[in-house]
Amino acid sequence: METRSWARDGLRAVGGGAGTAGLAITNLLLVAVALVALVLIPVPFLGLALLPWVMTLVRKRADLERRLAARAGIAIARPYRPRPERALPGGWRRFRWIVTDPATWRDLAWLVPGAVVGLALGLLAVAVPLYGVEGISLLPLWLYLSVDWYGYGFFWPIENLPQALLSLPQGVLFLAIGLTAAPLLLRVNALFTRLFLAPTKAAELRLRVAQLTVTRADTVDAQAAELRRIERDLHDGAQARLVSLGMTIGLAEELLERDPAAARRLLIEAREVSSTALLELRNLVRGIHPPVLAERGLDGAVRALAMSLPMPIAVELDLPGRPETPVESAAYFAVAEALANVVRHSRAGSARVSIRYAGGLLALVVSDDGRGGADPSRGTGLRGIQRRLAAFDGTMTVSSPPGGPTVVMMELPCVLSSPKTSPSSGTA
Amino acid sequence: MRVVLAEDLALLRDGLTRLLEAFEFEVVEAVDNGPALLPALIRHRPDVAVVDVRLPPTFTDEGLQAAIAARGQVPGLPVLVLSQHVEPLYARELLSDRNGGVGYLLKDRISNVAQFIDAVRRVADGGTAMDPEVVSQLLARREPLAGLTAREREVLGEMAEGRSNAAIAATLFITEKAVSKHINNIFTKLGMPPSDDDNRRVLAVLTYLNA
Numbered sequence: 001m002e003t004r005s006w007a008r009d010g011l012r013a014v015g016g017g018a019g020t021a022g023l024a025i026t027n028l029l030l031v032a033v034a035l036v037a038l039v040l041i042p043v044p045f046l047g048l049a050l051l052p053w054v055m056t057l058v059r060k061r062a063d064l065e066r067r068l069a070a071r072a073g074i075a076i077a078r079p080y081r082p083r084p085e086r087a088l089p090g091g092w093r094r095f096r097w098i099v100t101d102p103a104t105w106r107d108l109a110w111l112v113p114g115a116v117v118g119l120a121l122g123l124l125a126v127a128v129p130l131y132g133v134e135g136i137s138l139l140p141l142w143l144y145l146s147v148d149w150y151g152y153g154f155f156w157p158i159e160n161l162p163q164a165l166l167s168l169p170q171g172v173l174f175l176a177i178g179l180t181a182a183p184l185l186l187r188v189n190a191l192f193t194r195l196f197l198a199p200t201k202a203a204e205l206r207l208r209v210a211q212l213t214v215t216r217a218d219t220v221d222a223q224a225a226e227l228r229r230i231e232r233d234l235h236d237g238a239q240a241r242l243v244s245l246g247m248t249i250g251l252a253e254e255l256l257e258r259d260p261a262a263a264r265r266l267l268i269e270a271r272e273v274s275s276t277a278l279l280e281l282r283n284l285v286r287g288i289h290p291p292v293l294a295e296r297g298l299d300g301a302v303r304a305l306a307m308s309l310p311m312p313i314a315v316e317l318d319l320p321g322r323p324e325t326p327v328e329s330a331a332y333f334a335v336a337e338a339l340a341n342v343v344r345h346s347r348a349g350s351a352r353v354s355i356r357y358a359g360g361l362l363a364l365v366v367s368d369d370g371r372g373g374a375d376p377s378r379g380t381g382l383r384g385i386q387r388r389l390a391a392f393d394g395t396m397t398v399s400s401p402p403g404g405p406t407v408v409m410m411e412l413p414c415v416l417s418s419p420k421t422s423p424s425s426g427t428a
Numbered sequence: 429m430r431v432v433l434a435e436d437l438a439l440l441r442d443g444l445t446r447l448l449e450a451f452e453f454e455v456v457e458a459v460d461n462g463p464a465l466l467p468a469l470i471r472h473r474p475d476v477a478v479v480d481v482r483l484p485p486t487f488t489d490e491g492l493q494a495a496i497a498a499r500g501q502v503p504g505l506p507v508l509v510l511s512q513h514v515e516p517l518y519a520r521e522l523l524s525d526r527n528g529g530v531g532y533l534l535k536d537r538i539s540n541v542a543q544f545i546d547a548v549r550r551v552a553d554g555g556t557a558m559d560p561e562v563v564s565q566l567l568a569r570r571e572p573l574a575g576l577t578a579r580e581r582e583v584l585g586e587m588a589e590g591r592s593n594a595a596i597a598a599t600l601f602i603t604e605k606a607v608s609k610h611i612n613n614i615f616t617k618l619g620m621p622p623s624d625d626d627n628r629r630v631l632a633v634l635t636y637l638n639a
Contacts, residue, residue: 274536274539275536275539278535278536285512286513291482291512292515292517294487295482295488295489296488296489303517304516307515307517307565308516308565
């Protein structure tokens with residue numbers, strides 16, 4: 001089993017080496033095109049259009065290299081600045097955006113050394129195992145063709161049969177070395193790529209700031225909208241009902257002596273109004289922060305939620321502690337929204353919620369057996385989840401092919417506090 | 429009848445005491461926090477305890493936990509739990525020892541004094557008093573109830589709230605005989621063999637709490 005995965009990784013890396021070497025050659029073409037574009041900058045009309053166009057190609061090539069590096073286990077973030085608004089192809093803005101981005105020049109600087117290193121390491125990754133294969137297949141070839149100037153490994157040229165026989169173990173050795181070394185060579189190439197193509201510290205911070213600015217604006221918007229909704233609900237609902245309650249009781253007070261029967265009717269009415277006001281307040285509280293979430297944390301809240309929905313929902317939880325309150329709340333509402341979507345749109349017969357914590361990441365998965373076709377770019381609910389999670393650097397991915405099933409995967413980086421102390425969570 | 433009361437808000441505690449005493453209950457102790465509740469329940473062994481779910485010092489579900497712990501030590505100790513919100517999850521935990529004498533109501537229900545007092549008496553007598561909101565949430569779920577007719581569901585709902593056959597007959601405008609026929613059908617459909625055990629009513633409720 002282990003040997004097989006070692007051989008598979010090795011073979012895959014050999015293939016990767018061939019790809020790397022091949023792609024390295026395109027670097028040289030890109031250098032030539034980029035040089036032409038740079039020289040042509042002073043030419044009116046052409047210059048402003050050509051360089052951004054060439055750089056788009058270069059960036060695509062660099063992105064490809066980043067993806068290959070990710071496959072070799074080295075993650076490299078994209079360092080580019082976001083495209084400014086109204087940056088038309090051939091326009092000045094677009095030209096300035098490309099030229100002033102330091103990442104552009106680092107990309108260009110990488111093309112030649114990247115080609116040299118990629119070519120060398122890629123070819124090495126392919127050549128050593130190939131040489132091993134040659135050693136293994138040498139014996140029949142040598143016997144058959146009986147060439148005498150040819151050799152292998154330590155024997156050059158091969159002069160007798162024992163030497164020819166010994167080329168077989170040597171070939172096996174070379175093949176083993178080649179297959180072991182190929183993934184390492186790809187890794188070295190990826191590390192070299194990272195020197196040029198990863199964002200600098202400054203660029204990384206700038207990207208982070210840009211991202212935080214967006215998520216903060218979203219969070220503030222969402223909070224403000226939420227406050228407005230609460231204010232409106234209180235004003236139109238509970239507050240109005242309490243006013244009418246006061247009036248009804250006041251009237252009953254007046255009627256107590258003159259018409260006790262009417263007073264009694266009014267008091268019954270008053271009691272009903274007070275119940276409705278309480279109901280509204282309760283729903284409002286639930287929308288802000290469900291009491292069961294405060295009392296039992298994510299575990300109890302999600303179980304209670306699953307019980308209250310008109311569909312069988314399997315809940316699987318593995319949480320060694322509780323996240324910070326805001327994160328917990330975001331996680332709960334994300335699951336609640338996802339489940340609400342299932343109930344509303346999926347036509348599913350059953351659903352499943354799985355919540356796990358591992359490696360500093362809270363993973364929430366909501367899946368159903370419905371008809372699929374959910375699209376985050378259209379559903380406001382899914383967009384809402386995305387925004388809610390983004391405030392905590394969380395992510396959401398949706399897999400929902402037509403015909404189903406739909407799987408919503410959400411991840412939230414967080415730390416858990418001390419283990420839960422609730423004595424009864426497994427009474428059922 | 430002797431009552432132990434647990435409620436942290438003084439306004440509500442005094443109101444409840446006054447209300448219970450107006451109906452000739454004797455409030456032997458009224459506590460305002462979680463840790464004091466369990467010893468009070470064990471010491472007085474009241475005919476019924478009226479307990480708020482959320483109590484100091486943690487303001488989580490201390491009242492519920494104390495009630496469950498007390499019933500662990502004094503089996504069947506009648507407890508009526510009051511809450512600002514109701515969750516089937518909590519109802520299930522309360523009923524999980526399969527004894528009667530349990531109630532779980534929204535605080536709103538207190539305002540309908542007659543019904544509230546009726547619920548307290550029912551719980552004291554070893555019956556159940558589930559909040560209609562819990563019951564309706566349960567009835568909205570499908571699976572274990574799929575085989576029941578609409579009328580049987582109605583009867584089950586009333587039964588889950590804790591009403592007697594006579595009371596159910598009066599609410600649904602049918603004869604008591606019809607009610608007991610429906611109830612027998614329900615027991616059969618939910619897979620509960622006939623027995624004299626009155627707790628089958630509790631078990632029926634528990635069946636869907638566990639569903």
